[in-house]
Amino acid sequence: MSLKSKITGLILAGGRGTRMGRVDKGLQPFRGSTLAAHVLARLSPQVATVAINANRNLPQYQALAGESPVLPDFLDGYAGPLAGLQIGLQFCPTELLLTAPCDSPFFPEDLAARLYAAMQEQGADMAIAVTMERDPEQPDAAPFRQPHPVFALLKASVLPQLDAYLDTGARRMEGFFNTLKVAEVLFEDSAAFSNINTLEELQHHERSTPAPAAPSAAPRDSDPPALPVAEAQRLICQRITPVDATETLPLLAALDRVLATDIISPINVPAHDNSAMDGYALRGADLPADGTATFKVIGVAYAGHPFTQAPQANECVRIMTGASIPEDCDTVLPQELAAAIEGDQVTIAANAVRAGANLRRAGEDLKAGGVAIAAGKQIRPADMGLIASLGIGQVTVKRKLKVAFFSTGDELRSLGDKLEPGCVYDSNRYTLFGMLTRLGCEVIDMGVVKDDPQALEAALREGANKADAIITSGGVSEGAADYTRDIMALIGDVAFWKLAMRPGRPLAFGKVQTEQDSAWLFGLPGNPVAVMISFYMFARPALLRMMGSETKLQTVQARATEAIRKRPGRTEYQRGILSTGADGTAQVRLTGAQGSGILSSMSEANCIVVLHHDQANVAAGQLVEVMLFDGLV
Numbered sequence: 001m002s003l004k005s006k007i008t009g010l011i012l013a014g015g016r017g018t019r020m021g022r023v024d025k026g027l028q029p030f031r032g033s034t035l036a037a038h039v040l041a042r043l044s045p046q047v048a049t050v051a052i053n054a055n056r057n058l059p060q061y062q063a064l065a066g067e068s069p070v071l072p073d074f075l076d077g078y079a080g081p082l083a084g085l086q087i088g089l090q091f092c093p094t095e096l097l098l099t100a101p102c103d104s105p106f107f108p109e110d111l112a113a114r115l116y117a118a119m120q121e122q123g124a125d126m127a128i129a130v131t132m133e134r135d136p137e138q139p140d141a142a143p144f145r146q147p148h149p150v151f152a153l154l155k156a157s158v159l160p161q162l163d164a165y166l167d168t169g170a171r172r173m174e175g176f177f178n179t180l181k182v183a184e185v186l187f188e189d190s191a192a193f194s195n196i197n198t199l200e201e202l203q204h205h206e207r208s209t210p211a212p213a214a215p216s217a218a219p220r221d222s223d224p225p226a227l228p229v230a231e232a233q234r235l236i237c238q239r240i241t242p243v244d245a246t247e248t249l250p251l252l253a254a255l256d257r258v259l260a261t262d263i264i265s266p267i268n269v270p271a272h273d274n275s276a277m278d279g280y281a282l283r284g285a286d287l288p289a290d291g292t293a294t295f296k297v298i299g300v301a302y303a304g305h306p307f308t309q310a311p312q313a314n315e316c317v318r319i320m321t322g323a324s325i326p327e328d329c330d331t332v333l334p335q336e337l338a339a340a341i342e343g344d345q346v347t348i349a350a351n352a353v354r355a356g357a358n359l360r361r362a363g364e365d366l367k368a369g370g371v372a373i374a375a376g377k378q379i380r381p382a383d384m385g386l387i388a389s390l391g392i393g394q395v396t397v398k399r400k401l402k403v404a405f406f407s408t409g410d411e412l413r414s415l416g417d418k419l420e421p422g423c424v425y426d427s428n429r430y431t432l433f434g435m436l437t438r439l440g441c442e443v444i445d446m447g448v449v450k451d452d453p454q455a456l457e458a459a460l461r462e463g464a465n466k467a468d469a470i471i472t473s474g475g476v477s478e479g480a481a482d483y484t485r486d487i488m489a490l491i492g493d494v495a496f497w498k499l500a501m502r503p504g505r506p507l508a509f510g511k512v513q514t515e516q517d518s519a520w521l522f523g524l525p526g527n528p529v530a531v532m533i534s535f536y537m538f539a540r541p542a543l544l545r546m547m548g549s550e551t552k553l554q555t556v557q558a559r560a561t562e563a564i565r566k567r568p569g570r571t572e573y574q575r576g577i578l579s580t581g582a583d584g585t586a587q588v589r590l591t592g593a594q595g596s597g598i599l600s601s602m603s604e605a606n607c608i609v610v611l612h613h614d615q616a617n618v619a620a621g622q623l624v625e626v627m628l629f630d631g632l633v
């Protein structure tokens with residue numbers, strides 16, 4: 001069943017047109033027909049059938065709708081878009097309803113497909129379009145998220161919820177959406193969702209060049225607001241879900257893998273009360289309140305060789321660290337704290353040891369039946385030891401992630417090739433290999449792919465069939481040979497973002513789909529440092545999430561040894577060298593030139609200085625956040 005056949009379109013034309021002098025907006029003449037006719041032309045190819053919600057001029061709308069219905073609100077008094085939605089859902093003969101307002105004729109031709117993909121992935125009841133906008137009054141301020149709730153794809157089955165919401169007298173769209181699970185889909189082209197509110201705006205659009213039919217047709221911002229890093233990370237994470245498949249491995253083969261199930265302790269750890277010191281086990285009640293007391297040694301307890309007899313008053317047991325505490329004993333005197341030891345007589349002074357001291361209680365580390373390590377943890381050396389301490393020799397982990405990667409560019413030469421004029425050796429594949437291997441992925445190296453649309457398409461298809469994710473480098477910017485963009489968009493649902501960050505400004509993210517399979521695609525920029533930064537900031541958390549883990553990169557604060565220039569409104573990642581200053585505190589200096597092609601300084605660096613979105617220039621001596629390359633564990 002095609003997607004189109006599952007969707008009914010609804011043009012929302014039931015408003016009062018208050019800002020247009022109460023004219024019927026949808027019927028305003030526009031580029032040879034009417035606004036509503038333009039919306040109908042955009043909507044029809046994406047849906048099985050289109051209905052129009054209108055409350056006035058019904059014959060004119062009916063003429064436009066042809067065989068399809070024109071639906072006035074069921075509620076009285078121009079109750080707003082939710083009333084239109086209600087009647088649309090009542091009519092809706094298909095599983096899904098896609099709405100578009102009658103005054104926004106430029107919306108994307110892949111609106112339905114992209115909203116549907118997000119709805120499916122997130123198991124949502126509906127999906128809405130979102131764009132990033134900038135306040136024209138404050139062009140330097142951070143861009144903000146603008147939801148477009150009138151561009152919504154909904155399950156027809158939410159009608160009872162809408163009826164109940166409207167019955168309360170509430171009319172706000174956002175209020176109703178809060179009762180549903182909503183997926184948000186970021187569209188790069190904010191102009192595509194602009195609506196025509198006033199007659200002046202209508203005249204302005206009427207005069208401007210008519211939009212051709214392609215999706216890129218809507219009037220484009222010359223430079224759409226760049227997406228903040230946190231927002232891009234959120235949008236990526238929102239779409240990605242962990243793989244389901246698991247495998248059971250011997251403990252020694254499970255290092256760095258992600259636990260698929262909780263490790264439940266089958267025993268108390270330690271299994272028995274035992275001594276934390278080499279010394280003498282005794283009953284705390286026998287310790288002297290003042291002066292000294294002498295105890296008779298009645299036996300010896302070794303780790304692994306318990307002493308089974310219970311001491312009586314003023315008797316003790318010589319005990320080694322880790323040995324079980326003999327019955328009735330609750331205190332261990334470290335041997336060096338004895339006042340005197342002669343033969344089998346040990347003399348102890350008052351206050352030499354506190355009753356109850358130097359004992360490790362059964363279960364004080366882990367209780368039998370308790371969760372020793374929660375699912376989702378990447379197994380590190382300490383976890384290996386902990387699991388072994390429970391007597392567990394096999395663990396169930398998430399299956400390895402398969403990640404295909406290739407470099408794009410006619411200028412790239414592989415190792416061993418002659419370096420002709422204008423060419424460079426392909427380095428990105430090597431950094432990607434290293435980063436993916438460190439992350440514990442199964443890597444599929446697909447080599448270098450030329451700037452040739454057919455070769456790129458073949459490579460992306462092969463990657464989608466073989467791997468869970470594809471990582472490419474190069475060709476995502478605006479250059480004349482940057483074909484990757486077009487091919488990615490052609491065979492997948494891939495968005496191209498300009499990010500408010502440096503380096504790593506361009507990034508493509510989405511899904512590549514073939515007849516057989518699909519894979520997530522991370523189209524990283526070509527510049528070698530940008531590849532690494534984009535990988536760490538976006539691909540890494542997404543791949544970890546797919547692996548079932550939520551491990552975050554650790555950061556520390558360090559004093560900048562020099563002033564750092566920073567423009568607010570974007571995140572900057574600078575290569576740094578972290579060390580301990582003369583005063584014993586952490587300090588960081590930059591590695592020098594920060595161009596995104598300068599890989600040597602990435603190699604020299606041991607950390608990244610993260611200068612946050614809103615942060616301005618940093619003065620020497622100020623604290624900055626630092627991300628370490630090498631973790632201890």
Ligand SMILES: Nc1nc2c(c(=O)[nH]1)N[C@H]1C(S)=C(S)[C@@H](COP(=O)(O)OP(=O)(O)OC[C@H]3O[C@@H](n4cnc5c(N)ncnc54)[C@H](O)[C@@H]3O)O[C@H]1N2
Binds near residue numbers: 407505
């Ligand atoms: N007009 C604009 N131009 C550029 C913009 C922009 O916003 N507007 N962004 C710049 C930024 S920032 C980056 S980063 C790059 C990204 O470009 P592409 O992703 O299209 O990558 P390419 O053009 O293919 O290559 C860029 C650069 O990197 C070298 N490269 C590529 N792959 C490799 C590799 N595997 N090993 C070594 N070096 C590689 C390539 O030779 C180029 O020098 O776009 C800017 N331009």
Ligand code: MOO
Binds near residue numbers: 503506525
């Ligand atoms: O920001 Mo581009 O990402 O390095 O030069």
Ligand SMILES: [Mg+2]
Binds near residue numbers: 474475478526
């Ligand atoms: Mg380029």
